[in-house]
Amino acid sequence: MIQLQQLSKDYAGIKAVVNLNLEIKKGEIFGLLGPNGAGKTTTIRMLTMLTKPSGGKAFINGYEITRDLFDVKKEIGVVPQHMNLDIEMTTWENLELHGRLHKMPKDDRRKRIQELLDYVELSDRAGDLVGKLSGGMRRRLMIARALMHYPHVLFLDEPTVGLDPQTRRRIWDLIRRMNNDGMTVLLTTHYIEEAEMLCHRVGIMDRGQLIALGTPEELKKRVGEVVVESLNQGGTEYKFFADREQALKYVGSFKQNVIIRESNLEDVFVELTGRKVGD
Ligand SMILES: Nc1ncnc2c1ncn2[C@@H]1O[C@H](COP(=O)(O)OP(=O)(O)O)[C@@H](O)[C@H]1O
Ligand SMILES: [Mg+2]
Incomplete structure (x- = not known):
């Protein structure tokens, strides 16, 4: 069309x-x-x-x-x-x-x-x-x-x-x-x-x-459907995983200051450009 x-x-x-x-x-x-x-x-x-x-x-x-x-x-x-x-x-x-x-x-x-x-x-x-x-x-x-x-x-x-x-x-x-x-x-x-x-x-x-x-599904799959956000001195670090199981394995013992969540299109944008859509 x-x-x-x-x-x-x-x-x-x-x-x-x-x-x-x-x-x-x-x-x-x-x-x-x-x-x-x-x-x-x-x-x-x-x-x-x-x-x-x-x-x-x-x-x-x-x-x-x-x-x-x-x-x-x-x-x-x-x-x-x-x-x-x-x-x-x-x-x-x-x-x-x-x-x-x-x-x-x-x-x-x-x-x-x-x-x-x-x-x-x-x-x-x-x-x-x-x-x-x-x-x-x-x-x-x-x-x-x-x-x-x-x-x-x-x-x-x-x-x-x-x-x-x-x-x-x-x-x-x-x-x-x-x-x-x-x-x-x-x-x-x-x-x-x-x-x-x-x-x-x-x-x-x-x-x-x-x-x-x-x-949206395809785009999120490209970066990984589950994100681990970990807060450290340098700021927030993002790591992407295909599923929750792998994310949990990565997080393992250090459960402090960690968020596990589903990825979104903002993550896709950040991964591709290094910036946020709102910047
Ligand atoms: N009439 C115009 N004259 C000069 N530059 C323009 C004009 N319209 C848009 N631009 C420039 O083109 C770029 C894209 O703008 P725009 O299409 O409005 O982006 P968006 O809608 O995604 O915010 C920007 O750098 C903007 O400053
Ligand atoms: Mg516009």
């Missing part, structure tokens, strides 16, 4: 994205995970035609992003990281505007708006100004707006940044529900948990490059 071939972007000497090769299948929830500045947003901006690639190619459902603009526009829905709803318009009017921009006929628009407000549980807020909605509601409205014109692929840039844990889970549920209904999803995140809980496959990005790719 999404194909990237050597996709690259330079900003006056800064290599924001470097030779990205990637294929995302129909029906996947795919996550680009990486620290700030990794190139996640730039990748999404190229795929959604907000900025031109400096090199390489990309296809959405077979349409080339720099050539088949109108076809690509029909295929994709976009939820940007920053709120870009019109706060002086109502919930309904924001959707109405999007439907008009996509030249949807009036009856179709009305039906679709009702359906989507129901879907994202905002029907009772249809007449409220966006300025009066909470952060979570605005995010849901942005998702509804992205879905208005029946796209096949949805791009979400940091879909839960700044939301409280409960609201975050609600957005996750919504993303899963859309995916169950057939939507292919590409999202970016710097939240380890979000990538692990939500994504079928994850691409780890760092400094513009894809440094690892696989299911």
Whole structure:
């Protein structure tokens, strides 16, 4: 559904994205995970035609992003990281505007708006100004707006940044529900948990490059599924093992200041880069 071939972007000497090769299948929830500045947003901006690639190619459902603009526009829905709803318009009017921009006929628009407000549980807020909605509601409205014109692929840039844990889970549920209904999803995140809980496959990005790719399980297996953290004078030392039994064998007699736990995608990132995603 999404194909990237050597996709690259330079900003006056800064290599924001470097030779990205990637294929995302129909029906996947795919996550680009990486620290700030990794190139996640730039990748999404190229795929959604907000900025031109400096090199390489990309296809959405077979349409080339720099050539088949109108076809690509029909295929994709976009939820940007920053709120870009019109706060002086109502919930309904924001959707109405999007439907008009996509030249949807009036009856179709009305039906679709009702359906989507129901879907994202905002029907009772249809007449409220966006300025009066909470952060979570605005995010849901942005998702509804992205879905208005029946796209096949949805791009979400940091879909839960700044939301409280409960609201975050609600957005996750919504993303899963859309995916169950057939939507292919590409999202970016710097939240380890979000990538692990939500994504079928994850691409780890760092400094513009894809440094690892696989299911969360595969990626964790690569470093070792069990971690021993031992605290010593130099700080915390991490050792990885295939299973708990081997970890326990290693720990053996020195049980003080030792934590044994399952590995996560943060560990994968640290192992690959020597840094933390949050650094
Ligand atoms: N419009 C721009 N002009 C110049 N540099 C940019 C621009 N957008 C992004 N960058 C740079 O490109 C790199 C990748 O940024 P970005 O794609 O926003 O990363 P992420 O979304 O992973 O945090 C960063 O070094 C950033 O400063
Ligand atoms: Mg970003």
